[in-house]
Amino acid sequence: MLESLNIRNFALIEDLVIDFKDRFNVLSGETGAGKSIIIGALGVILGEKASSNMVRTGSDVAVIEGLFNVFSNPGAREFVKQIGIESTADEVLIKRTINADGKSKAFINGSLTNITSLKDLGSLLVDIHGQHEHQSLLKISRHIYFLDTFAMLNNDIKEIEVFVNKLSDIEKKSSALDMDEREKLRRLELNDFTVKEIDAAGLKENEESDLAEEAKLLNNFEKIYSAVERAYESIQSSGALGLLQTASKELESISDIDQKTASLASAAQDITFSLEDLNEELRMYKQGIEFSPGRLEEVNARLAEIQGLKRKYGDTVQEILEYRERCFNENQSINSSENEKSELEAAIINIKQKLKELAFNLSNKRQKAAKDLEKKIMEELTFLGMKKTIFIVDIKFIRDDAGFIEVNGENIKLFENGIDYVEFLISPNPGEQARPLRKIASGGEISRVMLALKTVLTSGNECDTLIFDEVDAGIGGVTASAVGKKLKQVSMNNQILCITHLPHIAALADHHIMVRKTQSGGRTHTEIVPLSYDERLNELARMIGGEMVSQTTLNQAKEMIAGNAR
Numbered sequence: 112m113l114e115s116l117n118i119r120n121f122a123l124i125e126d127l128v129i130d131f132k133d134r135f136n137v138l139s140g141e142t143g144a145g146k147s148i149i150i151g152a153l154g155v156i157l158g159e160k161a162s163s164n165m166v167r168t169g170s171d172v173a174v175i176e177g178l179f180n181v182f183s184n185p186g187a188r189e190f191v192k193q194i195g196i197e198s199t200a201d202e203v204l205i206k207r208t209i210n211a212d213g214k215s216k217a218f219i220n221g222s223l224t225n226i227t228s229l230k231d232l233g234s235l236l237v238d239i240h241g242q243h244e245h246q247s248l249l250k251i252s253r254h255i256y257f258l259d260t261f262a263m264l265n266n267d268i269k270e271i272e273v274f275v276n277k278l279s280d281i282e283k284k285s286s287a288l289d290m291d292e293r294e295k296l297r298r299l300e301l302n303d304f305t306v307k308e309i310d311a312a313g314l315k316e317n318e319e320s321d322l323a324e325e326a327k328l329l330n331n332f333e334k335i336y337s338a339v340e341r342a343y344e345s346i347q348s349s350g351a352l353g354l355l356q357t358a359s360k361e362l363e364s365i366s367d368i369d370q371k372t373a374s375l376a377s378a379a380q381d382i383t384f385s386l387e388d389l390n391e392e393l394r395m396y397k398q399g400i401e402f403s404p405g406r407l408e409e410v411n412a413r414l415a416e417i418q419g420l421k422r423k424y425g426d427t428v429q430e431i432l433e434y435r436e437r438c439f440n441e442n443q444s445i446n447s448s449e450n451e452k453s454e455l456e457a458a459i460i461n462i463k464q465k466l467k468e469l470a471f472n473l474s475n476k477r478q479k480a481a482k483d484l485e486k487k488i489m490e491e492l493t494f495l496g497m498k499k500t501i502f503i504v505d506i507k508f509i510r511d512d513a514g515f516i517e518v519n520g521e522n523i524k525l526f527e528n529g530i531d532y533v534e535f536l537i538s539p540n541p542g543e544q545a546r547p548l549r550k551i552a553s554g555g556e557i558s559r560v561m562l563a564l565k566t567v568l569t570s571g572n573e574c575d576t577l578i579f580d581e582v583d584a585g586i587g588g589v590t591a592s593a594v595g596k597k598l599k600q601v602s603m604n605n606q607i608l609c610i611t612h613l614p615h616i617a618a619l620a621d622h623h624i625m626v627r628k629t630q631s632g633g634r635t636h637t638e639i640v641p642l643s644y645d646e647r648l649n650e651l652a653r654m655i656g657g658e659m660v661s662q663t664t665l666n667q668a669k670e671m672i673a674g675n676a677r
Contacts, residue, residue, distance in 0.1 A: 112575045112606035113153075113237065114178045114202070120170035121155075121209075122148045123637045129624065130641070135602035137620035138610045138639075139650060144626045145637030146610045150239065150580050153177065156205045156217075157233030158226055163213035173209040178202060179236050184575050187235040196222045203236075205229070239578040240558040248535070248561050249549045255533035258504060260568055262480030267473045268528045274469065275527050278462045285455040288448045295445055302438035305424070309435040312420060314428050319417050322410050329407040340397060346390045355383040463515050470516060470530045474506070477531050481506055484567065491563030495597060496590030497556065501538040503545045506531050535560075555584030559594065565601045577601065578608045583616055591615035599675075614654040618671035623647045647672070 118127045123145050138146050152175045155161050166173045181187040182201040191198050196219050206218040207229075217229045238247050247253040259268060346352065362376035417428065424434040481504035488502045509532050511524035523530055536545040539556060548560065558579045565577065582594055595616035598607055602621070611617055623642045628635060642650055651668035652660040 112180050113608070114180050116149070116153060116178075117174075117176040118149070118152045119174045120167040121152050121165055121173040121175060122167060123628070123635055124148060124152070125167060125634075125636050127637065127639060129639050131606070131608065132622040133606050134621040135599055135607045135619060136609070136622045136624065137617045138608065138624050138626055139612065139617050139654060140626035141628070142612075144628045146626045147580060148637060149626065149639075150578060150608075150610065153237070153578070154239060155209070156207045156229070157237055157239070158217075158230030161207065161209045161213075161215040163209070163211055165209055166211050171211050174206065176204065176206045178204050179576075181236070181575075184235065187232060190232055190235055191219065194219075194224065194228050196220050196224070203232070205232070237576045237578060238561070240561045240580065240582070248557055248564070251534050251547075251549070254504075254535050255528065255531065257535075257564060257568065258477060258480060258484060258533050259528070261484050262476060264473065264476060264480075267469070267476065271466065271469050271473060271529055272527050274462055274466050275525070278459065278466065281455055281458050281462065285452060285459065288452045288455070299442055299445055302442045305438045306435055306442075309420065309424065309431060312416060314417070314420070314431060316428060319414065319428055322414050322417075326407065326410045326414065329410065342393055346386065346393070352383070352386055352390065355379060355386060359383055466525065467516050470525060473529045474531050477506055477529075477533070481533075487567045488560070488563050491566050491597070492559065494593050495559045495563060496586050496593060497539065497559060499539070499541050500556075501545055502560070503536040503538075505534045505536050505545075508532065555581045555586070558582035558584075562594065562597050562601065565605065566597055576606045576608065580610050582609060583611045583613045587613065588615070595619040612654065614651045614668065614671060617654060618651055618668070619675050623650065625650050 112133055113131050115131065116127075116129045118124045118129075120126075127149075129149065138149065140146055151159075151165075155165070156175050156177045179187070180201060181191075181203050187203060188198065188201070191203060198220055204218075204220055206221075207215060209215045217224050217226060219228070219232065234247070240248070259265065359376055359379035362372050362379055366373040366376050420431050421427070425431040485502055485504055489500065492498070492500045492502065508518055508521075508523040508530055511522055514522040514524050516523050516525055516530060518530075535548045537548045537556075537560070538545040548557070558581055561577070562579070562582065579598065582598070583591060586594060591613045592615045595613075596619065598609055598616065599619045601607060609616065609620075617623060625640045625642055625646070627638055627640065629638055630636070640646070648665055648668045649660055651671060652664035655667050656664035
């Protein structure tokens with residue numbers, strides 16, 4: 112429900128904070144006091160168009176904030192979560208700013224958002240009936256929702272949605288398997304050639320780096336051999352080994368006289384052993400060096416073969432091998448696709464048959480429920496002073512040449528919620544042909560139709576807050592009392608905000624707010640006053656008798672309140 116509305120610098124409103132209660136809230140006041148401006152401000156935070164002329168004269172920016180309690184509105188809570196906005200409590204704060212140049216910004220829980228998201232959230236929070244745009248009855252797409260809610264068809268719809276999604280998934284898989292026979296043969300031959308070529312190469316991991324190292328050695332054979340030969344001869348011809356051996360023996364001979372020379376003798380011996388090992392390794396390395404021109408050709412040829420495969424199939428041996436696997440697997444898939452294709456086509460036939468059964472069954476339930484809904488709505492409209500009105504739930508099918516469901520020799524469209532296109536038609540006056548509700552009904556008629564609908568729909572209301580701006584247009588007396596009673600009835604399950612000029616309706620309110628226009632400092636201001644019992648009596652007396660409040664009108668007001676309390 113709407114807990115509070117804060118409006119600053121919007122039209123005639125300078126700074127206004129309105130706290131609303133649950134159940135039946137009434138706003139009353141003289142014509143031009145600003146009641147509809149308040150509803151207009153609410154419409155702006157629900158996503159309606161904002162313009163520069165909404166900004167109060169002399170102000171730079173208008174600000175409207177609405178605080179909503181969404182504890183009993185899981186749809187609104189889930190929507191806020193889906194658009195990535197954090198919410199730690201069961202409240203949602205919507206804010207809209209309008210600059211004097213006409214530019215506006217919207218915020219949900221302090222996060223900047225777009226108007227589309229604002230509208231989508233607003234449609235889950237509030238339904239406005241009157242001269243404003245936020246009327247679900249004017250949205251044809253909502254009519255089928257009202258009918259299905261009345262008939263309690265939610266489970267039937269979910270079952271159809273499941274099979275529609277299944278059909279879509281299987282058709283996508285089947286389509287992916289579709290391939291021209293010529294293209295199929297081309298892919299098979301190309302993949303088979305690739306697999307055979309890579310397999311014939313017998314590639315091994317690290318082979319290329321090992322071959323490159325071997326080629327490097329073979330290409331530099333003479334340089335390597337000469338360097339090793341010179342190193343070996345240098346040790347042999349220098350006599351360094353003999354000199355080190357002599358030095359080691361001399362130091363060892365005096366080690367028992369001077370202990371300090373023992374470590375020197377050991378060091379000389381270690382160097383001697385190291386030089387002997389180096390000399391032997393050089394000799395062995397030199398003997399092991401062989402140069403084979405034939406092997407160099409083999410290595411270069413193998414490297415060229417690997418390079419050729421890399422140019423065609425990947426930058427590394429690993430990538431070449433992975434590409435080979437992809438080609439092999441694709442051929443496996445192509446070869447097995449015929450069987451899979453047949454299985455998918457059989458599944459598509461079965462699902463389509465099931466969908467036909469479900470769709471016709473759901474359509475029959477809707478047709479039956481539509482007659483019942485028409486009867487109940489017209490009963491309610493009669494009670495609300497529209498007894499000559501004809502209300503029709505028009506259900507029809509939409510032609511779709513690509514559709515698989517046939518009615519009277521014509522293919523029709525299947526939606527996620529069945530095959531029915533639902534629209535409410537109305538004939539407010541005898542003799543007139545029933546036409547779309549959105550085209551011919553006035554604001555007051557729309558409000559009363561919605562009131563009738565909400566009375567009939569005892570559960571499943573999507574919006575917690577309903578606003579009626581013109582519900583009393585062109586009515587009075589008995590009809591006004593009837594409208595008030597229906598508003599009271601609907602407010603048992605919904606928060607109602609109603610702007611009215613009729614005391615018969617206002618007297619039924621659980622909470623009464625007066626809107627008035629004042630002047631100060633040469634400017635006009637709109638104020639709101641939550642009324643106490645005595646203040647409410649005076650306001651009802653004014654609504655009954657005009658500006659001159661008398662004891663008679665006060666007594667009438669008192670009787671109205673007392674009568675409604677019984």
